[in-house]
Amino acid sequence: MDAGPWRLILFTVEVAAASTALVFVPGVLVAWALSRRGWPGRALVEALVTVPLVVPPTAVGLALLLVLGPAGPVGGWLRETLGWEIAFTPAAVVLACAVVSFPLLVRQARSALEEVDPGLLGVARTLGRGPLACFVEVHAPLAWRGILAGAVLAFARALGEFGATILVAGNIPGRTQTLALAIFQRVQVGREREALLLAGISTAIAFATLLWVELLTRGRERELSR
């Protein structure tokens, strides 16, 4: 039995939202750390963060499977101590989306944070703010559009995630199947009209989100040029 298109859409959006929520705080913190200069290992962290963006998503999925699978170090431990299964569950879909979309959030948020005049942050420091308070009260509020644009981009990327997901979560209808996986499956079984419909729905959702990012970024340019 296949899940109806509405259930598919709902599940895909839920997974993408959960993945974005999962990466948001760590992603913004990493972006902030990368936007600050002069600490050792910055280049290394930067490369590590960007890797999921450039390696084949299937390689990311394979790595996740090795770590989270029942025989993997994390998956095995979770299974023994808590009785949790991760691989081939909706949680694995969320994790796969999170890993793949994390670099997009970090890169976008980082460039927004770097656009803020460092002089303003210096003044905030002289006015008694430590680095964290300075980030919360000045740096993040001035970069919020870029940070939000990064989150939306990460969300859009998660909507279309395929390669990492199919390896670590499989393509189980009604359980781990997202829109992207469903299109693949429909084509394989020769239901091309259905596949086309799902592809159209995916495109519409992605287009709407990206349009929103574009509008957000435009607004930021206006704000800076004032």
Add this chain to the structure above:
Amino acid sequence: MLSFDLRLALGGFELRAAAAVGGPAAVLGPSGAGKSTLLQAIAGLRRAEGTVVLGGEVLQDTDHRLWLPPERRRLGLVPQHGLLFPHLTVRRNLLFGRRGRRPGEPEGVHGDFEALVEALELAPLLGRYPRSLSGGEARRVALGRALLSRPRLLLLDEPTEGLDAERARRALAHVRRAADALRTPLLVVTHKLDEALALAREVVLLEAGRVVAAGPAGEVLTRRGLPRGPHPARNANVVRGTVARHDPEAGVSAVGIEGGGTVLVPHDASLAAGSAVVLAVDAEEVLVSVAEPAGLSARNVVAGEIESIEELAGSVYVRAGGWVARLTPAAARELSLAPGRRVWMAVKSHSWRVVVG
């Protein structure tokens, strides 16, 4: 009392500056001398090696691994163009760093929001956002924001840069009034001699990252061996004095100079008799005569023996009777000027600038 001894390398530029100042002070130097870098290092916004001691408290001493971050130095920075937080209203900018009065600290305008808003004429601006403010308004808000944090020392970076003469004069008046009312010592960084004199009694001359002279303004600026090159202090005669009397009929006011002598300046009724003033005249405005001038319109003439003659960058600097004059090499040759020779130095009343009244 502020003393610092700082070392900082930035690309090809090296700052190595040490000085101790008490009371309001100015760091004066041409652009590119490292003035703003020095200010940032004192504020802790740039990590420099060395020591900074303010009123007996060590803010940093890197040899002993002590380095207070900027938020623990309690220095009030007023950046060059204000640098207000664009996402906050003027009111919230002002209150951003507000600190309450500590037990035992004297009362003043500090911490007292209403009094400060009045002193700096900020009331009409409170609900506005920084992007709608003029340059002068933004600086006033930045000054108020720094003062409300009750700093132990106010750091001003080029407080009148980009303002026209009238706005610059008002901006300086605001700084003086506010700093006086709070008894907050200040350190101003500037490339304008008049601005340094208007705000500070002590001057640190900075050039190419090095301190070339430091001490009371009157002493430093008239001292021999001033920095070479296009230094703002290079070509000026600066004197402190007290307004002695006014002669509206003759159109002059007489100023008694510290260390003796009188200078006549154009009549200015706004200078109260007995008030302290600082006067400045550029070296190129000073005439040198080898005979006692007769029939000369200049009202200020002093006699003296030539102390030194220095040729720099196509000009000859002659020091005599406490003044310095800038001449062309041809003029110096024609008059056969030589150290020890008796000369008369003449300055028109209108050449004097009253920098602080």
